Amino acid sequence: MKARMISRTGMSRSLLTGVVAALAGSLLLTSCVDSTQSTATGKDVSGEKIPAKVSPDTSITVGAPDLKVALELSGQIDKLPFTVKWANISGGPQCSEAFRANALDICSAAEIPSINAHWTGLDTKLVAAKFRKDPLQYPIYELGIAPGAGIRTLADLRGKKIAYSPGQAQGALVLRILQKAGLTQQDVQLIEMASTGDVYPTALGNHQVDAAPIGDVNVKRYLTKYGTDGGTTIRHGLRDDPAHLWALTTSVSDGQKSAAIGELIKFWARAQIWVDEHPNEWVEGYYVKDQGLSREDGEYLVERAGHPDFPADWTSAVERQQRTIDLLAKEQKHKAFQADILFDRRYESVAADAIAGEGGTT
Numbered sequence: 270m271k272a273r274m275i276s277r278t279g280m281s282r283s284l285l286t287g288v289v290a291a292l293a294g295s296l297l298l299t300s301c302v303d304s305t306q307s308t309a310t311g312k313d314v315s316g317e318k319i320p321a322k323v324s325p326d327t328s329i330t331v332g333a334p335d336l337k338v339a340l341e342l343s344g345q346i347d348k349l350p351f352t353v354k355w356a357n358i359s360g361g362p363q364c365s366e367a368f369r370a371n372a373l374d375i376c377s378a379a380e381i382p383s384i385n386a387h388w389t390g391l392d393t394k395l396v397a398a399k400f401r402k403d404p405l406q407y408p409i410y411e412l413g414i415a416p417g418a419g420i421r422t423l424a425d426l427r428g429k430k431i432a433y434s435p436g437q438a439q440g441a442l443v444l445r446i447l448q449k450a451g452l453t454q455q456d457v458q459l460i461e462m463a464s465t466g467d468v469y470p471t472a473l474g475n476h477q478v479d480a481a482p483i484g485d486v487n488v489k490r491y492l493t494k495y496g497t498d499g500g501t502t503i504r505h506g507l508r509d510d511p512a513h514l515w516a517l518t519t520s521v522s523d524g525q526k527s528a529a530i531g532e533l534i535k536f537w538a539r540a541q542i543w544v545d546e547h548p549n550e551w552v553e554g555y556y557v558k559d560q561g562l563s564r565e566d567g568e569y570l571v572e573r574a575g576h577p578d579f580p581a582d583w584t585s586a587v588e589r590q591q592r593t594i595d596l597l598a599k600e601q602k603h604k605a606f607q608a609d610i611l612f613d614r615r616y617e618s619v620a621a622d623a624i625a626g627e628g629g630t631t
Contacts (some may be wrong), residue, residue, distance in 0.1 A: 309392040311610035312518050319615055323528035328352040329520065331533065332359050332367060332376030335555065339540035342547075342554045349536060351529045361436065364515065365391060374520040375530055379438040380511040383611045384594055388603050394521050394613035397514035397534045397620050398586050399541060400578045404510040407575030410442055410484040413470065413491055416499035418479040423450035423505065426457055432469050432481035433459035435601060438509070439469075439482040441593055444600050446482075446505050454600065473500060485573065486566045508589070521613050531619055538620035541577045581621035587612055 328351065331337075337355045340346035356373055358364060361382025367373035368391060375396070386393045401407050414420045420429060423446060434440040447453065460478050462468060469481040470491040483491055488502055514537060520526045544551045548571045556567030580586060591608035598605035 308604065308606065309387045309390050311387065311606070312392055312522065313610070314394070314518065314522055314613060315615060317522060317527070317615075319531055320524055320528040323351050323532055324525050325351055327525040327529045328354060329374040329526055329529045329533070330354040330356055330372065332356040332364050332373050333514070333537070334359060334559075336377065336537055336540055338555045338559050339544050339551075340536060342550055343540060343543040345536060345540065345543075350532060353533070361385065365389075368393065368517050371517075371519075373517070374526060375514055375516040375533065378513055378515045380513065380590055380593060381436070381438045381441050381597075383513070383515055384590075384597060385436055387606060387611065392518040393611070394516050394518050395513045395611050396516050396521060396530055396613050396616045397537060398580060398583055399512040399538075399620070400508075400580065400586075401510040401574070402576045402578045404508045404575075405504075405506060407510075407573060408504065408507075409509045410439065410482040410505070411488050411502040412446065412505050413473045413481045413483040413488070414501045414503060415473040415476055415479050416495055417476075420480055421503070423503070424452075426450055426480060427452055428457065429479035430458045430460050430477070432464070432472055432478045433461050434464045435461070437464055439464045439484075441597060442482050442505070442507070442509055444596055445507055445593075448596065449505070449507060470494070474498075486562065486570055488573075489566065489569050511586070511589070516613070521615075527615075531616060534616055534619045535623035538579055538623045541579075542624050545576055579620040579624060581618045583612055583614060583617050 331353050334355070334357050337346070340349075356367065356376075358367060358373070359377045361378050364373060364376035364378055365382060365386055367376070368386070380395075383393055383395055412423075418429065420426060426447070427450075431443055432439075433443050443459070444454075447457065460472075462472065464482070467487060467490070469478075469483050470487050472478045473481050473483075473491065474495045482505075483502070491500060492502065494500075514530075514534060516530055521530060548568075552564060552567035552571055556562045556570060557564055560567075562570075587608050590611065594608055595605050597603060
């Protein structure tokens with residue numbers, strides 16, 4: 270069973286028009302990375318100087334809808350010292366499409382999109398990194414178990430059907446879970462489908478698969494809907510918390526845009542701290558009013574998220590990214606590469622410095 274990657278949210282109308290025009294006649298990215306495509310060269314921008322100040326005439330397009338809301342709620346959005354065009358998109362597939370159309374400068378995403386971008390010839394950089402304090406206690410995903418599947422530990426996955434999306438964070442997590450359990454792809458049945466909306470919980474409830482990584486409010490909803498029938502979740506015991514601001518290399522190579530991106534990172538980091546310190550306002554302003562969730566669901570998500578961590582040193586983040594690259598290269602038949610070419614370390618301490626004294630750094 271295979272499914273094409275489906276975008277999670279819509280792009281703002283003006284940007285969507287530009288993207289559609291630029292992509293007309295071409296295939297959009299799917300969850301599977303075509304290993305026959307050329308890899309990106311990974312331009313080294315470390316020697317390029319970022320201007321100390323950004324011109325107020327500078328404009329960048331940002332795909333981070335939750336950041337926009339956080340800046341609005343915290344009263345910071347009008348203090349941005351440059352122009353931001355907000356695109357209602359985030360995550361790997363949407364951002365990759367917009368990057369390729371030159372309709373986006375920076376967006377929020379996990380670690381997998383930048384790896385896949387490199388393998389498909391798209392040159393990008395990770396410019397900010399956020400993790401979770403105590404990530405094993407506050408995982409993004411849990412492994413959903415179908416009613417009657419008989420899975421109580423990771424070792425019980427042998428011979429089972431597992432939902433798998435190669436181009437998403439969930440797909441990489443499945444491979445890491447198998448690795449931890451001492452299993453290979455040949456020991457299980459990987460059922461290829463994109464993880465969008467409630468696709469995975471529904472597949473579990475309908476017994477299309479025996480196990481699937483599900484996250485955020487889907488964990489709560491799955492257990493509520495299928496728990497009485499025997500549906501459960503188990504903790505995978507792995508770090509799954511990387512979150513990044515992800516930019517086009519051409520954007521960080523542009524003098525004024527690189528300065529604007531540096532300023533944006535500061536606002537982004539402070540906004541994350543504000544969200545962490547104002548959970549009630551965040552639940553009401555974002556989850557309820559903006560996302561249309563119930564207050565109960567919003568409170569559940571806030572509790573599940575734990576607290577943010579902004580490392581001033583990315584060495585460990587690069588090492589984790591390298592392990593992910595090596596695993597995906599082996600399991601998905603790609604050429605391994607050095608993870609450090611994905612990180613623009615000129616911005617390494619920007620977020621941590623911006624919130625110094627406010628907590629949230631290691």
